[in-house]
Amino acid sequence: MIKKIYKLSGLHCTSCSMLIEGELEDQLGVRAACNWAKQVVEIEGEADHQMIVKVIEEQGYKVVGEA
Amino acid sequence: MPNLWIIFTTGLLTGGVTCVAVQGGLLAGALAQMSNVQYSMFNKILGTVSFLVSKLVAYTILGFLLGWVGSRVQLSLTGQGVLQMLVAVYMLGVGAALLDVHPFFRHFILQPPRFLTRWIRGQSKSGDLFAPAILGAATVFVPCGTTQAMMALAVGSGNPGWGAAIMGVFVLGTSPVFLGLGLAMARLGQKVMKVTAWAVVAMAIWTLNTAGVMLGSPISIQSALAKAECVISFCSPVGESGQAADQVTVGISRAGYSVSNAVRAGKEIKMTLTNTDGRGCQQAVNIPALGISKVIRPGQREEISFKAPDKPGKLQVTCSMGMFTGELQVI
Numbered sequence A: 001m002i003k004k005i006y007k008l009s010g011l012h013c014t015s016c017s018m019l020i021e022g023e024l025e026d027q028l029g030v031r032a033a034c035n036w037a038k039q040v041v042e043i044e045g046e047a048d049h050q051m052i053v054k055v056i057e058e059q060g061y062k063v064v065g066e067a
Numbered sequence B: 001m002p003n004l005w006i007i008f009t010t011g012l013l014t015g016g017v018t019c020v021a022v023q024g025g026l027l028a029g030a031l032a033q034m035s036n037v038q039y040s041m042f043n044k045i046l047g048t049v050s051f052l053v054s055k056l057v058a059y060t061i062l063g064f065l066l067g068w069v070g071s072r073v074q075l076s077l078t079g080q081g082v083l084q085m086l087v088a089v090y091m092l093g094v095g096a097a098l099l100d101v102h103p104f105f106r107h108f109i110l111q112p113p114r115f116l117t118r119w120i121r122g123q124s125k126s127g128d129l130f131a132p133a134i135l136g137a138a139t140v141f142v143p144c145g146t147t148q149a150m151m152a153l154a155v156g157s158g159n160p161g162w163g164a165a166i167m168g169v170f171v172l173g174t175s176p177v178f179l180g181l182g183l184a185m186a187r188l189g190q191k192v193m194k195v196t197a198w199a200v201v202a203m204a205i206w207t208l209n210t211a212g213v214m215l216g217s218p219i220s221i222q223s224a225l226a227k228a229e230c231v232i233s234f235c236s237p238v239g240e241s242g243q244a245a246d247q248v249t250v251g252i253s254r255a256g257y258s259v260s261n262a263v264r265a266g267k268e269i270k271m272t273l274t275n276t277d278g279r280g281c282q283q284a285v286n287i288p289a290l291g292i293s294k295v296i297r298p299g300q301r302e303e304i305s306f307k308a309p310d311k312p313g314k315l316q317v318t319c320s321m322g323m324f325t326g327e328l329q330v331i
Helices: A014-028 A049-058 B004-034 B037-073 B077-098 B103-108 B114-124 B131-141 B145-157 B160-178 B183-188 B190-214 B221-232
Strands: A003-009 A031-035 A040-044 A062-066 B247-253 B256-259 B268-275 B284-287 B292-295 B301-307 B313-318 B325-330
Touching (some): A003 A049, A014 B004, A049 A062, B004 B114, B004 B145, B004 B190, B037 B131, B037 B160, B077 B145, B114 B131, B145 B160, B190 B221, B221 B325, B256 B325
Parallel strands (some): B247 B268
Antiparallel strands (some): A003 A040, A031 A040, B247 B256, B313 B325
């Protein structure tokens, strides 16, 4: 199982991490664990990089790089 | 105790940004599942109202429990002061996190466990008639940062009734945006978040002030305002005009406490506490430095005696919630 970690910016509360997890899991069918304090999201499963960035940025957050 | 209007306004602002971001999406998902063509609009309104009502009931009960927890801690005025101090520090941390002062402060906002958020998302897709109502109640498990600050405030109130009022009023404030009335608010996003954060910081500072008063600190917003009033009105603060006695009267009224005169250091003092129309927390008169706590009902009077400290100084007189204060001069 492929695991990727993305660094994010623009999260201002735990609600944001819940939102990101929800959208990634609902739209891409991956398993997502977003850590608000560290501002990273760990994604488990097959998903295209561009799609991941698109889903996250649609919610109003930035992907600043991969860890 | 911060003003319930401030708490409602904070809810109004917060609802627009953080609550609707997550909970709005969940509610919309639930409504989309249950709206068959025939009753689509009616279902949407009914679903939204049932979501809001059950959320309000759930948070009011939560506030009641949090206030009860706070009341268990309050064995003495010092206990209350320490609790308020902890609540104030926590709220300052949440405010700093919302203002993104430093990544460290993000740890103040607790992230709910993932299994809960997944269960709640599952609820929103269930298509169950009662899904919106269940969702509304379940939001107590996924509180946003500002909600967590209000929960701390409810604990700090140390009173189940106050706790319920704080959480109920706050959630009422977050409700309009779910009815589509505050959609413009939701779009303001970051600006509104900053205002919400500063509201949390302001409440934290007031709570810190309350803690200080309860712990007998001579420095407080109330004493600063009293001094400022004295400067403006050229009054001479009680005691500084040289008269001190072994008897003193503390008048208790709606306005708070009025101390008749200064007392002499080291002497046995007779204090008469007279309550004319003080119906709120003023009835619970405390002099933290002397460990004195008395409840004087309106229309009642009571005499107490104590030995004044040997060292001259100012003793704080405060109500049980640190809102009303007075100053007893020892010279």
